[in-house]
Amino acid sequence: MLPSDASGHLATTDFLVIGGGVIGLCLALNLKRHYRDCTVTLIEKEESCGRHASGRNSGVLHAGFYYGPDSWKARFTLEGNRALKAYCRERGIPINLTGKLVVARDEAELSGLHDLLKRGQANGVPLDLVTEEEARRIEPRVKTCGQALYSPETATVDPRRVVAAFAADAEAAGVVLRPSTAYLGRRKGTVLTTGGAIDAGHVVNAAGLYADAVARDFGFAQDHAILPFKGLYLHSSEPTGSLKTNVYPVPDPAYPFLGAHFTLGPEGGVTLGPTAVPALWREQYRGWAGFERGELRAVLRLGYRLWRSDPSGYTRLALTELRCCFRPYLVREAARLVDGVRAEHFRVWGEAGIRAQLVDTRTGRLEPDFHFEGDERSSHVLNAVSPAFTCALPFTAYLVDRIPGRGALPPDPVV
Numbered sequence: 001m002l003p004s005d006a007s008g009h010l011a012t013t014d015f016l017v018i019g020g021g022v023i024g025l026c027l028a029l030n031l032k033r034h035y036r037d038c039t040v041t042l043i044e045k046e047e048s049c050g051r052h053a054s055g056r057n058s059g060v061l062h063a064g065f066y067y068g069p070d071s072w073k074a075r076f077t078l079e080g081n082r083a084l085k086a087y088c089r090e091r092g093i094p095i096n097l098t099g100k101l102v103v104a105r106d107e108a109e110l111s112g113l114h115d116l117l118k119r120g121q122a123n124g125v126p127l128d129l130v131t132e133e134e135a136r137r138i139e140p141r142v143k144t145c146g147q148a149l150y151s152p153e154t155a156t157v158d159p160r161r162v163v164a165a166f167a168a169d170a171e172a173a174g175v176v177l178r179p180s181t182a183y184l185g186r187r188k189g190t191v192l193t194t195g196g197a198i199d200a201g202h203v204v205n206a207a208g209l210y211a212d213a214v215a216r217d218f219g220f221a222q223d224h225a226i227l228p229f230k231g232l233y234l235h236s237s238e239p240t241g242s243l244k245t246n247v248y249p250v251p252d253p254a255y256p257f258l259g260a261h262f263t264l265g266p267e268g269g270v271t272l273g274p275t276a277v278p279a280l281w282r283e284q285y286r287g288w289a290g291f292e293r294g295e296l297r298a299v300l301r302l303g304y305r306l307w308r309s310d311p312s313g314y315t316r317l318a319l320t321e322l323r324c325c326f327r328p329y330l331v332r333e334a335a336r337l338v339d340g341v342r343a344e345h346f347r348v349w350g351e352a353g354i355r356a357q358l359v360d361t362r363t364g365r366l367e368p369d370f371h372f373e374g375d376e377r378s379s380h381v382l383n384a385v386s387p388a389f390t391c392a393l394p395f396t397a398y399l400v401d402r403i404p405g406r407g408a409l410p411p412d413p414v415v
């Protein structure tokens with residue numbers, strides 16, 4: 001017999017969403033709004049939503065000038081930025097309209113700066129190429145070599161407040177939220193969870209760091225695996241207002257990461273980070289907590305393969321980023337972006353976040369864009385890495401149109 005819910009009945013739902021991060025919550029909400037008479041259930045393994053990437057990110061509403069024009073990231077970032085700002089205003093969630101400067105640390109980086117400008121223009125993103133002097137008027141402490149890019153649309157919010165608002169909206173719309181309920185596996189059409197079995201018409205996988213494992217149970221993600229990359233933050237003890245805008249370096253185009261940078265929180269506090277250090281298991285936040293031997297083996301195996309073939313320059317990335325775990329090195333790197341960076345201001349490590357970076361196991365390439373697979377029975381959102389927080393509203397509205405309607409397939413017979 002399959003396990004059942006507390007009342008002894010097999011729970012049923014039209015749509016079952018796995019994962020209560022911003023992507024799962026927005027998908028559940030959009031599905032419920034789209035198919036009003038359908039039942040939508042969301043299971044989340046933690047006690048509350050947003051305990052992983054969605055609640056542990058920089059809270060930056062990106063503007064959308066990093067991404068190639070044919071990508072989903074380009075398509076949804078600016079729209080997502082505006083939609084999330086409007087949403088926060090509606091919900092009374094503070095937004096810090098920081099803007100952002102991207103600086104060239106030396107002359108060689110100027111061509112990268114101009115490439116970003118071209119990408120921004122192709123994506124319709126408001127962006128100004130400014131002189132060093134103009135950059136200093138925006139941020140008196142900034143250091144740049146001749147020119148910088150200014151993005152007026154970039155802003156920051158508290159991601160936890162956004163997650164909490166999405167969760168409240170989902171519940172108010174009639175989504176059944178089931179925290180402390182982990183997906184365990186599937187048997188035919190029935191999903192097995194720690195809270196009993198659920199007959200689901202359609203399963204929507206938004207399980208973040210575990211999305212590849214869930215997808216494989218349904219026959220998807222056969223050529224992909226998630227490699228976790230940890231983002232460490234250092235909090236500055238300088239007073240609020242010591243920086244006036246976010247300051248980023250020109251990113252290395254070989255990697256889907258932006259390089260350690262300065263961001264201002266919603267109240268103006270300065271943070272340095274995040275790094276992109278390879279993590280040894282998926283939720284390796286601190287010390288040995290949550291150690292998973294099987295995950296360590298899989299990560300080392302995949303890391304070794306990437307190191308051997310190295311199409312993504314993985315070894316260079318790993319070595320550079322590992323140095324960023326050392327506070328003095330990270331602070332020295334940061335001092336190339338702004339004046340007056342002093343080690344004694346950066347003594348406190350913040351809460352780390354971990355990126356669910358997807359790797360194409362055939363080519364060893366780090367996937368640059370969001371990735372979606374599915375059929376009539378299940379849908380899988382993979383590689384929802386940055387800027388998926390910014391993109392969450394329009395990206396999930398778009399995905400709902402790709403998810404077969406009403407979760408209508410009858411469940412397979414239970415065996």
Ligand SMILES: Cc1cc2nc3c(=O)[nH]c(=O)nc-3n(C[C@H](O)[C@H](O)[C@H](O)COP(=O)(O)OP(=O)(O)OC[C@H]3O[C@@H](n4cnc5c(N)ncnc54)[C@H](O)[C@@H]3O)c2cc1C
Nearest residue numbers: 019021022023045054057058060183208231353387388390
């Ligand atoms: C360090 C860092 C900084 C970032 N900064 C930014 C930024 O400034 N701006 C931006 O736009 N984006 C940023 N991002 C990206 C952004 O945080 C993510 O793209 C976004 O949060 C992804 O949301 P998600 O719902 O897919 O994943 P998650 O938030 O990880 O949610 C997945 C959920 O699935 C649950 N789950 C997993 N397995 C199971 C299971 N078996 N059963 C039930 N539930 C399960 C997890 O507990 C989790 O709550 C950053 C990410 C990181 C890591």
